[in-house]
Amino acid sequence: MAASGQVNGNVSPQYLGVTEPISTAGPTEADHARTQKLEKVLVSAGLYESQDEAVLREEVLGRLDQTIKLWVKQISQNKGFSDQLIQEANAKIFTFGSYRLGVHGPSTDIDTLCVGPRHASREEDFFAELYKMLADMEEVTELHPVTDAHVPVMKFKFNGISIDLLYARLSLWVIPEDLDISQESILRNIDEQSVRSLNGCRVTDQILRLVPNIQHFRTTLRCLKFWAKRRGVYSNVTGFLGGVNCALLVARICQLYPNAIPSMLVSRFFRVYTQWRWPNPVMLCAIDEGTLGLPVWDPRKNPRDRMHHMPIITPAYPCMNSSYNVSLSTLRVMTDEFQRANEICENLEMNKAEWNILFEPYPFFEAYKNYLQVEITALDDDDFRKWKGWVESRLRQLTLKIEKHTYGMLQCHPYPCEVVDSSRKGGHCAFFMGLQRSQGVPQQEGQQFDIRATVDEFRHSVNMYMLWKPGMELHVSHVRRKQLPAYVFPGGLRPVRPLRPLTVVSKSASGPAFGNSVSQLPKSDSGTTDEDVEDISGEGGERLKRKFQPAEEVGLTKRQTIREPMNVGDERMTTSISPAVASTEQFIMGEQETFDKTLKRGLEGYSAEEELEAVDDIQTSICRKGDSAELLQSKLEQASGTCREQSRLAALKPGSCSFSNGVVDELEPTVAFGGTLLGAVGNTDSQKKPVIRLSLAATTSSTVGAF
Numbered sequence: 001m002a003a004s005g006q007v008n009g010n011v012s013p014q015y016l017g018v019t020e021p022i023s024t025a026g027p028t029e030a031d032h033a034r035t036q037k038l039e040k041v042l043v044s045a046g047l048y049e050s051q052d053e054a055v056l057r058e059e060v061l062g063r064l065d066q067t068i069k070l071w072v073k074q075i076s077q078n079k080g081f082s083d084q085l086i087q088e089a090n091a092k093i094f095t096f097g098s099y100r101l102g103v104h105g106p107s108t109d110i111d112t113l114c115v116g117p118r119h120a121s122r123e124e125d126f127f128a129e130l131y132k133m134l135a136d137m138e139e140v141t142e143l144h145p146v147t148d149a150h151v152p153v154m155k156f157k158f159n160g161i162s163i164d165l166l167y168a169r170l171s172l173w174v175i176p177e178d179l180d181i182s183q184e185s186i187l188r189n190i191d192e193q194s195v196r197s198l199n200g201c202r203v204t205d206q207i208l209r210l211v212p213n214i215q216h217f218r219t220t221l222r223c224l225k226f227w228a229k230r231r232g233v234y235s236n237v238t239g240f241l242g243g244v245n246c247a248l249l250v251a252r253i254c255q256l257y258p259n260a261i262p263s264m265l266v267s268r269f270f271r272v273y274t275q276w277r278w279p280n281p282v283m284l285c286a287i288d289e290g291t292l293g294l295p296v297w298d299p300r301k302n303p304r305d306r307m308h309h310m311p312i313i314t315p316a317y318p319c320m321n322s323s324y325n326v327s328l329s330t331l332r333v334m335t336d337e338f339q340r341a342n343e344i345c346e347n348l349e350m351n352k353a354e355w356n357i358l359f360e361p362y363p364f365f366e367a368y369k370n371y372l373q374v375e376i377t378a379l380d381d382d383d384f385r386k387w388k389g390w391v392e393s394r395l396r397q398l399t400l401k402i403e404k405h406t407y408g409m410l411q412c413h414p415y416p417c418e419v420v421d422s423s424r425k426g427g428h429c430a431f432f433m434g435l436q437r438s439q440g441v442p443q444q445e446g447q448q449f450d451i452r453a454t455v456d457e458f459r460h461s462v463n464m465y466m467l468w469k470p471g472m473e474l475h476v477s478h479v480r481r482k483q484l485p486a487y488v489f490p491g492g493l494r495p496v497r498p499l500r501p502l503t504v505v506s507k508s509a510s511g512p513a514f515g516n517s518v519s520q521l522p523k524s525d526s527g528t529t530d531e532d533v534e535d536i537s538g539e540g541g542e543r544l545k546r547k548f549q550p551a552e553e554v555g556l557t558k559r560q561t562i563r564e565p566m567n568v569g570d571e572r573m574t575t576s577i578s579p580a581v582a583s584t585e586q587f588i589m590g591e592q593e594t595f596d597k598t599l600k601r602g603l604e605g606y607s608a609e610e611e612l613e614a615v616d617d618i619q620t621s622i623c624r625k626g627d628s629a630e631l632l633q634s635k636l637e638q639a640s641g642t643c644r645e646q647s648r649l650a651a652l653k654p655g656s657c658s659f660s661n662g663v664v665d666e667l668e669p670t671v672a673f674g675g676t677l678l679g680a681v682g683n684t685d686s687q688k689k690p691v692i693r694l695s696l697a698a699t700t701s702s703t704v705g706a707f
Helices: 029-044 051-078 083-088 097-101 122-135 192-209 214-230 243-256 262-275 303-307 328-349 381-405 452-462 541-547 608-617 629-642
Strands: 092-096 110-116 140-146 153-158 161-169 370-378 410-414 427-437 473-480 501-506 514-520 586-589 657-659 662-664
Touching (some): 029 328, 051 083, 051 092, 051 153, 097 110, 097 192, 110 122, 122 140, 122 161, 192 243, 243 262, 262 328, 328 410, 370 381, 381 427
Antiparallel strands (some): 140 153, 370 427, 370 473, 501 514, 501 586
16 A cells, blocks of 8 residues: 555555555455444444443543643642743643544543653652542542552543543653654653553554554454453453454554455454464564663563563554463463354355354353362452452462463463452452363373462462551462352353263174164262263363253254264274273263274264364263173273273263163263363262362362462
């Protein structure tokens, strides 16, 4: 595209960005139709504010600007300046973030920056005098200063509108009303915190200069932020994407496809970042070294920059990595979500899917077998806001410490939103983290992850809070999925988990085996229910819904029955299982790695990834008609000696369950080999399930001391 001005002091090329566009193709009629549908979905989701709210925001900003100007004149007078300087004293409000980019919605906060003169200090004047002024105003509520943050901020509500107010102290005695903060000279002779505070506004303005079509950029960004929130990957503080991260990623796609419209840009977004080779950085322009000697992101010179997993570089000097919070665990979660969204967009382009599928919420509290629960409490609302802000800012360290202390073998997926128990008095909220073995880590029977020292270290860092008061408490506990508190679910109602259908496959002496019928796993004499066998389930997404859909609703699906003959003769079986088990006459079975080739036809139509997950998720049990419990246990022990580590076998308890070809023993899983998560060491009920053992004490404890 044609040059439109200068970027970083140099004449801009015929295209925007550090490389040429991937494609300059424009939209087709089908692309326009998909864009219209997308915009309807965004409108129906309530992502656009009303005209009345837009007017209210303008009024709030105007009122805040008046307050800031009055504040700077008062402190100038208190410090004994001349009448002329008091009259000329000025401060100015700038906006940045989603509001400045034009992608804010109802109830979205406004990121603002106060630029003050050199005699207005941050500690004594901004966080003390201005704080008192705001606290005395009836319009201001929930006032909360965060002085020790990486970028110090004052949080409050002004007439119901949430405000995040930063402060930058310039080297000027008088702040002109037409101040241009995009100039590099504005950074001269100011402190590091002021540089970071100014960076938000400077980056936002530069982004708008570096995209070829601002309106298409805004619609695409609004869509991607909505997707990230619905899929649980929107929270910079917990290591996912924040607003500026999303804006930079979308802006780069706009540069690579300058003539594309929103539906095309959304599709290309996931296509590109699914294939992106992290930690290669995403940059909108070349890194400007500047003339002031400020540190910029450069892994060649700065060893710390080499440790970043997902570098997304800001375009304004000094260039920084906006996603330094991303950990290996959160990057893995985001990569999986990129892949899922890319597959949906491919189906959208073939008219095989609708936009609503892309925005389906991630079932976090059904996706994992083990969770870490971090509860925060305080006596009153004011103390609670301060305490919660402090603890929340430290949660990322817990994720990093778990990764470090388990050598990357344990994946920690933080839930980006707080959960509140409305029935409790006083300030209360809880944060949750899903725990599971990292992908590609081999399973070892009896392996344990002892994270007690990790939690103790996290507790010690949190307790260093300088403003701690009695009543500010932190409780950390390890809970299994079925032990999650009811308040984490919508309406306080735990979703019902249907029983898993099983396939009965019989093998006669004269011929191959056939799928005869589908039966649900019955309740055992010991009270084992579907909740007790839930740990054989998968993790979230469409597969979770397919797996737990009742048999009577879906009929005999590919996962439930195999209609064609299967070769399960003794010769085939002995390659994976001992001859004693291979000679059994009757089997109750699901997908299992030892039957991978046998089940190939039954899994026809599923992707390789789904097949592997099915193999890993579903527990297979083997029994012989009429065998006693002792004989079955003996066979199981014999089989386990030669079975591969990934096999899923279970001992069976005698009972009665009628099938078309006779009576077989009732299933109750009691032992699992190479399984994946355990709620508590020594819990006999939990040991009936496939487990990865975490060396934690009783799972019902609610205090850190339980570790």
